[in-house]
Amino acid sequence: MKKRLGLIGSGVSGLHLAYALKDEFDITVIERQASEKMRDGRIMSTQVHFGPTRAREERFHVPKWGEQPLIESIHITLGDKKLFVCNLQEPALSIDQRLYYYHSVNDLIDKGVDDKVDKESAERLVDGFDLVVDCTGKNGPLFPFPIEEALSPLEAPQRKCIVGYFKGIKSNLPLGVSVAILPEEGEMFEIPALTELGPVTILFIMAIPNGDLDVFKGVKDAVSFSQTMRNTVQQFFPDIHSRVEEHSFELCDEKGFLQTV
Template sequence: MGLLKKKLCIIGSGVAGLHLAYALKDDFDITVIERQSPDQIRKGRIMSTQVHFGSTRTREKRFNMPKWGEQSLLESIHITIGNQKLFVGMLQEPALSVDQRLYYSHSIKDLIEKGVSFRFEKIDKENVEVLIDEFDLLIDCTGKNGPLLPFPIEEALSPYQTPQRKCIVGYFTGIRANTPLGVSVTVLPGLGEMFEIPAITEHGPVTILFIMGIPNTELDVFKGIKNAEEFTLKMRSTVQQFFPEIHNRIDGSNFALCDESSFLQTALTPVIRKPYLMVNNKLVVGCGDSVFLNDPISGQGCNLSSYCAEQLYETLIEYKNSKWDADTGESYWNRTKQYVKEVTEWTNAMTEPLPEHVIQLLLQGAQDQVQANEIAEWFANPTKAFEAFFSATATVHKNNQ
């Protein structure tokens, strides 16, 4: 008789939870706990923005996750500073953005069909201890609302006590797509940023307009807006005032939110935690935003969650037949630490005024397509961004050319 499979509980079915469920389901007995049913998720409010870059899409293939068709692949990153469009950098591998309401609800139904157990209930800090006793391992994937457990804060990577940006997001129809299809990044020094992301929804293709306003500046003007109509009017006037290139592509008669729930305002304080704990002599781990919460400014939330899910999967497979303890947790942390540090330090630098040598790199990108493509790759491979921002040799090398 074979050994009984270890029983794992994943709390939360966002990117981290879903990627883990797909990765682990053949080797372990998996239960996922999610507070909303697939239909509640699908009909609910948008949760965020998302761009799955090449490495994340590779992991989705590796773990046999649902495919989303190839018609809306994002091939490029458009960079604008102020009102000057600098360049379009081409990505080495195309990216994709799928409305998380669709992605999550579809994936949950698919996992249920594949035999993964789901419980639709809310877990809070009070009743989490029962689950720690019930399962061989608890994985906290509660996302930006988490964590459920007191994973220790990594002070060196968590310099902020308050949100650095107000996040204002709407999924709109009636915007002519940019060409080549890609993510547009506009930096308004001293005010904030706008990300324009073509995405797939159950209503068809949309354009996500994502304003990141520095608090209490002229971009932070959505306070008190409660309904879709007011939000649409305010977005339109803000785009007209600050983002003329996007405004020129708006078809006035068709500009609207794709549904009543497709807008969001939020602000989060980035915080990085050590992703494991021992509770009553049992290992508990965290994955994704519950432990590695970055500012959304670098577009890395779902990619970092996916990366860490894969590293946790590799760790658990490596230790599959031994007792899971603090050594296992430390092994997972060691696998993820360097990449988490690079993503976080680059992201935090993006919330500050851009360093002079980075501005020079961006201006070079306007003259040199190879450089433009390298900068586009920062978003797909944040290690490259980290090197460009922080490697002294890179700066000296550029200055000597």
């Protein structure tokens, strides 16, 4: 009889572990939400699958996404100066994690892996399996590790994360991830990605708290978020603003944004 393995969390690490071990173990992937709710919910993160991750997906036969433009390069800007563009050794791809999770989980179910939504105690989950692997990532860990004060001098996050999945931005060429660094203010990451509704551009601001980029306080709806992002791009990121199509710039869906408080 196969050992029972419970995987808590279904991000890339949990899903790939399920693909890697599904033939050797009786696996259950445990999440807080059903896959349909995840697919139709709010964005959860940004992500780029670089060469090693895509090679692992190929090895484990993770669902493919058809013919999609691949990320070829990294663009670096400091202030108002474009420093350089470098080519990746292997092309990368960014997929909306809502879409990635939904299709991967359903593919795993077809291949014999169980999917379970469970909000009960960690102790009860541990008792139900021979081994439990905590793959919760930013939502965890399930059992917190003690803080090592000598290695953790900071008492608060040093950036606020503001993320939106937008339509109406012409791609930076060669197609790539762009990083714009504003000293003493924060950073902007621009990432071409694929969602269920088609290609988008992820705009991901990492703002120093209470700095000039920290302007999304109190923004709670899609329309206000889009307008605030438009104004921020116009003021601080002229290269991106030059590629914004004024009449089509908007979030890909009303749940296509996220920010930390």
